[in-house]
Amino acid sequence: MKRFSITPFAVILPLVFIVLILLGLTMRANQGELIQVDPQLFYAIMTLHGLGMAGTAAVGGLTALAYLLLRYVNLNTKLVYFLLFSYLITVVGLISATLLGHFGPGWYVLYPLPFKPMGVWPNWSIGLAIVSLIVLGVAILLIQLEFFRACVARYGLKNSLGWQFFTGSGEYVPPLVIITVDAVVLPGVITTLVGAALLMLYFVKWLNPSTELDPLLIKNMIFIWGHTLVNITMYMGVAVVYELFPEFSGRPWKSNKFVALAWNATFFIVLLAVFHHLYMDFVQPLPLHITGQTFSYLAAVPSTVVTVTGFISQVYKSGMRWSFVPLSFFLGILGWLIGGYAAVIDSTIVVNNQFHNTLWVPAHFHTYFLIGFYLILWGFLFYAMGSKRESLAKLGLASYVLGGVGFLSMFYVGGAFGVPRRYAEYSMIPVESLSHLAQILPKIAVVFIPYVLVGFLLIFISILGGSGREVQRV
Ligand code: HEM
Incomplete structure (x- = not known):
């Protein structure tokens, strides 16, 4: 059995998260005109915050799955450390490109960004950002391929995708986490390859600026890559819940044909x-x-129905003790559902005509990340570190969720009234009443953000109270 220490992950990922929250606080305080940040620096901060939060979540999700998959399959754990190493290189590269070079096109960019407007950020910062993303992209691709290889090696292709429920053959039913992971890792592999092709096109354009790229093709590639990455990150969190929640409810959460169908459809x-x-x-x-x-x-x-019904059958009359881990999992799943349904509203074409590029968009993805996926990740790290600091962690959780809900509500209200996203200064909004409202909302949000920060510091301290739990081979 290969050894795997969770401790470096449990230290580094939360530390980066704290810095990224501070950047978010800076942006919101600037939007509320409580501080003054140069607009160029604002957009550099926004780019670092967005890329950093999405990247940290993906690395956290993959790490959690690696830890849990090791119970069942033989993974090459060197690749998990390689992921962490690549992540650190990317963090340093992106911090340099954004905070030193003021590279600020946003976490996703519409061509001809990030190459134009020329001179706003130096050419080296563009190259550095592209290379940094390539480094992390390669590591993410390799670990996803390794997950798939290891699952297929142990269970076979058909079984690990849950197809034996439909073909009637093969009675070897793998744990639910295996079916879920394979169903989300495969789209991950396909779309990471699209992302790789995109970054190579950027790299060619950076080396040879006369290269012309098709803006629509580039936009499609960006969203196929970015949208899928953040979606499957959330699903990784759901897989973690499937695997660990039964340890607290005392009831098994087994694979069956409905769950297999749901995740294959997903x-x-x-x-x-x-x-x-x-x-x-x-x-x-x-x-x-x-x-x-x-x-x-x-x-x-599909995925929400099987998860919610599964959750109810885990909890109903189970008499379980709601310690920090199941509580953070429960709230995390709730955050996923609320943020997910807010996304579905925005995906309705007539609604999108109104909500497109308003604060409704950050509202929904902040919901399923801040009080969705990330809550599951903190619960996982608490579990994997074997911490016993329950009271401190629960106090932190209460503060984190209270602050999160208050902060997010201001995004939703802004979105519903049509406040545009990605505005450094709302005084630039040409409609006076909207500009006025837009400036009030961040002032309220800024009161809540410290609750998230302090709450998270308490959770972090309690996570560090453990010394790391050995992976239990099943
Ligand atoms: C308390 C914690 C957080 C605060 C205060 C915060 C604050 C902000 C603010 C003010 C913006 C700019 C919104 C706009 O006007 O368009 C933003 C954007 C963003 N945030 Fe957060 N955020 C937090 C947590 C998170 C988390 C957990 C994620 C996880 C994915 C995240 C990902 C992003 C992304 C992807 C953007 C978009 C950047 C872009 O448009 O290029 N944030 N955040």
Whole structure:
């Protein structure tokens, strides 16, 4: 059995998270005109915060799955450390490109960004950001391939995807975490390859600025990569809950044909819902818009239905003790559902006409990350470190969730009234009443953010109270 120490992950990921929250606080305080940040620096901070939060979540999810998969399959653990090493290189590269070079096109960019406008950020910062993302992308691709290889080696292709429930052959039923992981890792591999092709195109353009790229193609590639990565990160969190929750409820959470069907359907849905990002591109063929809306609606059904019904049967009359880990898992799943349904609302074409690029967009993805996926990750780290500091962690959780809900509500209110996203200064909004409202909301949000920060510090201290739990081979 290969050894795997969770401790470096449990120290580094939360430390980066704290810095990223401080950057978020800076942005919101600037939007509320409580401090003054130069607009160029604001956009550099926004880029670092967005890329950092999405990247840290992906690395956290993959780490958690590696730890849990080791119970069942033989993974090459060197690749998990390689992931951490690559992540650190990327963090240093992105901090340099953004905070030193003021590279600030945003976490996703619309071509001809990040190459134009020329001179706003230096050419080296563009190259450094591209190379940094390539480094992390390669590590993410390798670990996903390793997960798939290891699961297929132990269970076979058909069994590890849960197909034996439909073909009637093969009675070897793998644990639920295996079926879920394979169904989310495969779209992850496909779309990481799209991301790799995109970054190579950027790299060529950076080396040879006269290269012309097709803006629509680039936009489609960005969203196929980015949308899928953040979606499967959330699903990784759900897989963690499937695997660990039964240890607290005392009831098994087994694979069955409904769950297998749901996650196999999710494989296709996650790939096809992406087109809801592209409604504004009228040159896009109409069937793609229809595909986007249809599959976004479908996304709200299979994985959520099997998870919610599974959750109810885990909890109902179980008499379980709600310690920090199951509590953070429960709240994390709730955050996923609320943020997910807010996303489905925005994926409706007529609604998207109003909400597109308003604060509704950050509202929904902050919900399923801040009080969704990340809560599950903190619960996992608490478990894997074997911490016993229950009271401190629960106090932290209460403060974190209270602060999170208050902070997020201001994004939702802003979005519902049409406040645009990615504005450094709301005084620039030409409609006076909207500009006025837009400036009040961040002032309220800023009162809540310290609760998230302090709450998280308490959770972090309690995570560090453990010394690391050995992986139990099943
Ligand atoms: C208390 C914690 C957080 C605070 C205070 C915060 C604050 C902010 C603010 C003010 C913005 C700019 C919104 C706009 O005007 O467009 C933003 C954008 C963003 N945040 Fe957060 N955030 C937090 C947590 C998170 C988490 C957990 C994630 C996880 C993925 C995240 C990911 C992003 C992304 C991807 C963007 C978009 C950047 C872009 O448009 O390029 N944030 N955040």
